[in-house]
Amino acid sequence: MTTVSLLSIAETERESGIHRDTLRVWERRYGFPAPLRNERGERAYTDGQLNRLRLLKQLLDCGMRPAKIIHLDENTLRQLANQLNETTPVPALVDSLLEALIVGPRRSLEQQLEELLQKNGLRNFLIEVVAPMNHAVGDAWFSGRIGVLDEHYYSEVVIRLLNAELSRMSKNSGYPRVLLxxxxxxxxxxxxxxxACMLCLEGAETFSLGVQTPLDEIVRGAVESQCNIVGLSCSEYMNRRTISSQLVRLRKLLPAKTSIWAGGSGVSKIQYLPTNIQLFAELHQIPSAIEAVKNKVI
Incomplete structure (x- = not known):
């Protein structure tokens, strides 16, 4: 007897990037996703539903409306996603790294990334290798070319490399002070x-709280550490409306003198935010932003 793998609503939210409230609204309004129920009567989602949800998230982020695409089957959704991806060519180097991740052996990807870091230096490695590779891995994950195992493996390799670089950098006090x-x-x-790597390269001092910090704790950390800036990383897996609303709320909670810098693919299409919230579409914008902050002090 075959056992069907089921995911809770929290797992489905995390793996699809679609908020659980949205999942419930779609269920009522469109009839999809129509979850099963586990032994406790809680919503449980299949892998097939998760695959469709990932594709829907990718298409919605490109401006499509749920009512127009939510009833399409997985193959049709995948075709639409592939058409969109074809308009954004992947650099040959990134395509080679992605192939190593998909086909293996896995050690080959790790060796290639280590060599590229040594060859290009940290700054260029971040901008020319890691940033485009993140986008490619995200697209491959959304489209089903890679699984959670592959995405997690890639993440762990990059995290290990970047942590090692950070540990070698000077721990002396710098300016500005940035809570991440x-x-x-x-x-x-x-x-x-x-x-953190880019900021340290520009002489800033960073304090990292890791991921998923409650807003009131972000405020407490910024105040107690006397930070000039709160830096937030926002991936494409998080709903942009949720990002916007939380940024607005955080802006109200923080002292007026503390700036908010938010970057990542999750903020790429956000507009009309309060003043003193600066959005970064690309990593290479950080050096000029740091220079501008330092010039204000002079």
Missing amino acids: TTLPGEQHGIGLLMA
Whole structure:
């Protein structure tokens, strides 16, 4: 007898990037996803539903409306997603790394990344290798080309490499002082490490709280550490409306003198935020932003 793997609503939210409240609304309004129920009567989702939800999330982030696509089957959704991906060519180097992740052996990917770090230096490694590779891995995960195992393995390799680089950097006090974390619900931490590396390269001092820090604790950490900036990493897995609302709330809670910097693919299409919230579409914007902050002090 075959055992069907089922996911809770919390797991489905995490793996699809779609908030659980949205899942419930879609269930009532569109009839999808129509979850099963476990022995406790709680919603339970199949792998097939998760695959469709991932594709829906990818298409919604490109501007499509749920009512237009939610009833399409997985193959049709995948075709639409592939058409969108074809408009954004993947650099040959990234394509080679992605192939190593998919086909293996896994050690080959790790060796290639280590060699690229040594060859290019940390700054160029972050901008020219890790940043585009993150996008490619995310697209491959959403489209079903890779699984959770592959995505987690890639993340762990990059995290190990970046942590090693950070440990070798000077721990002397710098300016500005930046508190780094993610918003509640954001579990991906690679962006935090990338930002920490770039900031340290520019002479900033960083304090990392890890992922998913409650807003009131972010405020407490920023105040107690006398930070000039709160830096937030927002991935494409998190709903942009949720990101926007939490940024607005955090802005109200923080002292006026403390800036908010938010970066990552999750903020790429966000507009109309309060003043003193600066959005970063790309890593290479960090050096000029740090320079501007330092010039204000002079």
